[in-house]
Amino acid sequence: MCQALFNSALTSNFSRIPGYGELFREPTGSAGYSWINLPDGPTKTAVLWAYSDSFKPVWLMGCVMLCTSLVVSSSPKGALTTDYALDEIVLDESHGPSRGFGHVRVYRRLH
DSSP states (O other): OHHHHHHHHHHHHHHTSTTBTTTBOOOSSGGGOGGGGSOSSHHHHHHHHHHHHTTHHHHHHHHHHHHHHHHHHTSSTTTSSOOOOTTEEEEETTTEEOSSOSSOEEEEEOO
16 A cells, blocks of 8 residues: 555656656666666756655555554553453364364363
């Protein structure tokens, strides 16, 4: 998802710069960064600024995901998440210890 955001922002930012498609293009792999070898000047400066500005939506999405996970994990007990006891094990009586995928589940304390 972050790569798609970055690629669409990069294409959008690069398309606004004169010389797009002739002097430089968006990279399609590690060998696609040939625009780094552009001669110093306003075009190279604009390309580098457009490249760095393309990370803004990625950072924004990362911050949104971080804030969402903080809200979900710090919610009152049971409001947004299910609480599991760490001192219990789920036993499936037909197949022995399992991860709870069975017909009959028995919860036993480990202590």
